[in-house]
Amino acid sequence: MDAMVPGGPLDVIGVCVPWDGAHVRMGRRDSQPWQEHSRYLGGLKDILARSGDHAGTIILGDFNQAIPRTRAPRAVHEQLMAVLQPSFQVATAEAIDGLSFPAIDHLAFGAAFRVASVQPLPNEGAGGQRISDHTGLLITLSHGGGLLQPVAIFGGHMGEHQHRQNRVTPFGTFEATPARGLFMGNRGPLLRPDGTLRPWRARAWICCLTSFRGQRVPLDNPKRYTPLFFLDEAVALAAGHRPCAECRRADYLAFKQAFRRAFHVPDDAPLSATDMDAVLHAARTHGRRTVVPAAAIDSLPDGTFVTHEDSPRQAYLVAAGAIHPWSHAGYRKPLPIPMHGNVSVLTPKPIVNVLHAGYPAHDGQAFHPVAERCNQLHRS
Structure with missing residues (x-):
């Protein structure tokens, strides 16, 4: 946008730089973490290179990076700074009074401007409801000796807008979503130096409580296991995780007994977590998904996840005589079991064999079987 203000011409460029997971687990699903983000920055740099002098230019919008760097890969952050420097300063860099976290939406300005003030805006409506998943900022610039009309932008932060890609789907993949999981788990230390996650690092894939004896686990420590989160235990089981032997001792022992029944291991024969993990890991990494006629869903135990050939990207929980469309936020209205x-x-x-042998997948709230909760939610 071009405009005239006291002191000369003004060029305003609005941006919305893709977040790190754009088209990775959602959308086209044909990209790598930070790839779309980096591609956008490359295009922005080309546009700026063609436009000459930037003294009277403002760039504002969602940059999806904190300045200075917090979690973006170093190379990606350096690419952003190469776009902005030396022509632009960033009004929203560093700490902002009244804001307890770094902004990821920014206002960058050319040499003709000065920052008069940066103020956070309230994020609640008259009734106390949350207006946005962003936190507003009101920025006033001076230009040619006078103040410009304040500019309002909405800056998110990693805790609200840039959600970590640590929510697990029934397909076993990781996605970023604001939805909270009822169970935590891990597959070992997954964090790579570039900020992306490995699919697994250890054979012990476990499903844990989200709170246990006041312990706190860092989310981004490459030397510690990487916490993952599941809507409920049925999702964790579909992804190949078993109950933790420490924080979920009773469930672990119940799973172990069902495992004995499923695989005909005598009660007096040794059976360790390592033994079970070896069987589970072979199925996770080398096994093929079982394809059965839809009418055979009736023979599957409650707590099993399936997809139908008509909607292969939608996961359905088999429970209470129906299939329940899954999402990170919960299950939608149940559907009849398809007959075609x-x-x-x-x-x-x-x-699946362990579920057949009597282990119930839990919902993480009152520790009722998932099938019972689905009955309660959709009894009408």
């Missing part, structure tokens, strides 16, 4: 086509069973075969 085929379904792919997402839950690994050994865990």
Whole structure:
């Protein structure tokens, strides 16, 4: 946008730089973490290179990076700074009074401007409801000796807008979402130097409580296991995780007993967590999904996840005589079991056997079986 203000011409460029997970686990699903972000920055740099002098230019919007760097890969952050420097200063860099976290939406300005003030805006409506997942900023600049009309932008931060890619789907993949999981788990230390996650690092894939004896686990420590989160235990089981032997001791022992029944291991025969993990890991990494006729869903135990050939990207929980469309936020209204086509069973075969042998997948709230909760939610 071009405009005239006291002191000369003004050029305003609005941006919305893609977040690190754009088209990775959602959208086209054909990209790598930070790839779309980096591609956008490359295009912005080309545009600025063609436009000459930037003294009277303002760039504002969602940059999806904190300045200075917090979690973006170093190379990506350096790419952003190469776009802005030396022509622009950033009004929203460093700490902002009244804001307890770094902004990721910014206002960058050319040499003709000076910052008069940066103020956070309230993020609640008259009734106390949250207006946005962003936190507003009111920025006043001076230009040619006079003040410009204050500019309002909405800056998110990593805790509200840039959610970590640590929520696990029934497909076993990781996604970023504001939805909270009822269970935590891990597959070992997954964090790579570039900020992306490995699919696994250890054979012990476990499902834990989100709170245990006041322990706190860092989310981004490459030397510690990487916490992952699941809507409920059925999702964790579909992704190939078993109950933790420490924080979920009773559930672990119940799983172990069901495992014995499923695989005909005598009660007096040794059976360790390592033994079970070896069976589960082979199914997770080398096994193929079981494809069965849709009508055979009735033979699957409650707590199993499937997809149907008509909607292969939608996971359905088999429970209470129906299939329940899954999302990170919860289950939608149940659907009748389809009588046509085929379904792919997402839950690994050994865990399906354990569910058949009597282990109930829990919902993480009152520790009721998932099937019972689905009955309660959709009884009408």
